[in-house]
Amino acid sequence: MKQKLLVIQAAGLGYEFLRHWQAERLENLEFQSCAPVFPALTCTAQAAFRTGADPVRQGMPANGFYLRPEQRAHYWDQSAAWVEGPRIWSAFRARAGGSA
Numbered sequence: 001m002k003q004k005l006l007v008i009q010a011a012g013l014g015y016e017f018l019r020h021w022q023a024e025r026l027e028n029l030e031f032q033s034c035a036p037v038f039p040a041l042t043c044t045a046q047a048a049f050r051t052g053a054d055p056v057r058q059g060m061p062a063n064g065f066y067l068r069p070e071q072r073a074h075y076w077d078q079s080a081a082w083v084e085g086p087r088i089w090s091a092f093r094a095r096a097g098g099s100a
Contacts, residue, residue: 005092009049051085059084 006029015033037048037055039062047060055061060083064075 003092003096005089005096007089009046047083050087051083052088053085057085 015031018031034049034052037045039055041063043060043063044055047058048054051058064073066073
């Protein structure tokens with residue numbers, strides 16, 4: 001049977017709530033917690049979530065960057081290519097026979 005991976009990211013949805021809810025309704029699903037990151041900014045947190053790495057290792061420490069060559073600040077339009085490291089689902093896809 002082919003395994004599926006479902007990643008749910010919901011701001012403020014606590015692990016303890018999910019664990020309690022799982023025990024009552026979702027016996028076949030496994031939830032895992034993840035540690036929060038600092039600074040707790042959207043781009044930083046999402047990059048940490050996708051890679052399982054802290055901002056120092058995944059390369060996204062803020063929501064905005066000033067790019068000197070362009071003399072312009074970039075907010076909210078950062079490319080996912082700026083995030084360094086493999087995504088958390090890459091190993092799962094490789095084991096399942098899919099593309100990373």
